[in-house]
Amino acid sequence: MENLAEVLNHYDATIYQLNHDHSFEKSFDCNKQGRSSCDKNKLNEFLFNFSTKTAKLHRYRTNIIENADQIIAFFSLAHDALIIDGSDVDFQEHLANCTKKESDAFREEYCRQTSFPAIKIEHLAVDKDFQSKEIGRCIIDYIIGEILENDNGYGCQYLTVDALNNSDTNKFYLNYGFQYVTLKDSYKETRKMYFSLIELF
Numbered sequence: 001m002e003n004l005a006e007v008l009n010h011y012d013a014t015i016y017q018l019n020h021d022h023s024f025e026k027s028f029d030c031n032k033q034g035r036s037s038c039d040k041n042k043l044n045e046f047l048f049n050f051s052t053k054t055a056k057l058h059r060y061r062t063n064i065i066e067n068a069d070q071i072i073a074f075f076s077l078a079h080d081a082l083i084i085d086g087s088d089v090d091f092q093e094h095l096a097n098c099t100k101k102e103s104d105a106f107r108e109e110y111c112r113q114t115s116f117p118a119i120k121i122e123h124l125a126v127d128k129d130f131q132s133k134e135i136g137r138c139i140i141d142y143i144i145g146e147i148l149e150n151d152n153g154y155g156c157q158y159l160t161v162d163a164l165n166n167s168d169t170n171k172f173y174l175n176y177g178f179q180y181v182t183l184k185d186s187y188k189e190t191r192k193m194y195f196s197l198i199e200l201f
Contacts, residue, residue: 001134004065004142011130013067018074020056024048028071030125043125047074060122065139073126075139080120082158082194084113088182098198118158118194119147140176140195148200157198162190 001007008015028047031040047062051074054060060076084091092111099107121143126135140159147156161178163169165188173193181192 001138004138007072007135007138008065011067011072013065013072015063015065018051018055018062018064020052022052022055024071026066026070028074028125028127030128030131032128032131040125043123046076046123047071047125051076062123065135070129071127072130073135073139074123075121075125075143076123077143078120078122080118080160082116082118082160082181084116085182085184090179091181094179094196098196116157117155118160119143119156121159121161124161136172137176144195144197144200147197157196159195159197161193163193165189165191 001010004015007013024047028044030043051060051062054076055062060078062074062076064071065073095111095113096107099110102110121140124136124139126133144159147159159178160181161173163173163178165186170191176195178193178195181194185191
């Protein structure tokens with residue numbers, strides 16, 4: 001499927017923003033049978049135990065995709081700042097490329113920054129029965145489209161994620177076009193990654 005509209009049409013599904021008083025009546029499990037994962041259990045736990053609480057506190061905006069039978073996927077977004085270590089050579093090259101048409105004075109000042117406005121994917125999970133169907137990619141396309149089309153006047157240059165540090169998740173985000181913020185977290189539970197929106201505006 002090419003986009004989220006096709007996903008919704010194909011599965012006769014809808015998408016909506018979760019309210020703090022939402023009551024879950026449909027099933028969701030992103031753990032495939034025989035491949036139980038502590039990381040994915042945390043995603044299941046967040047949806048059923050914490051998503052409404054974070055909605056009440058305006059911590060995350062969680063969106064649900066579901067049909068008449070079950071929850072197909074969900075994702076949570078929040079405002080963020082992409083914090084960069086000045087020693088990160090790859091990101092410095094990225095900044096230089098983004099500003100190569102600007103004056104030397106502007107480029108020098110811009111590249112000295114260490115914080116950039118972003119939207120963060122706090123959670124993104126697809127039910128086990130709907131995985132490997134490009135739904136995750138369609139969700140990221142949808143998020144980017146929303147950012148680009150519904151500009152509210154505030155700066156947003158990057159899409160960020162603290163990706164669960166496993167081969168499947170890393171591969172998913174890298175294949176989409178995300179980059180590692182640093183190599184210093186390669187041994188940690190999550191990897192900080194970013195996707196540049198600058199070239200899309």
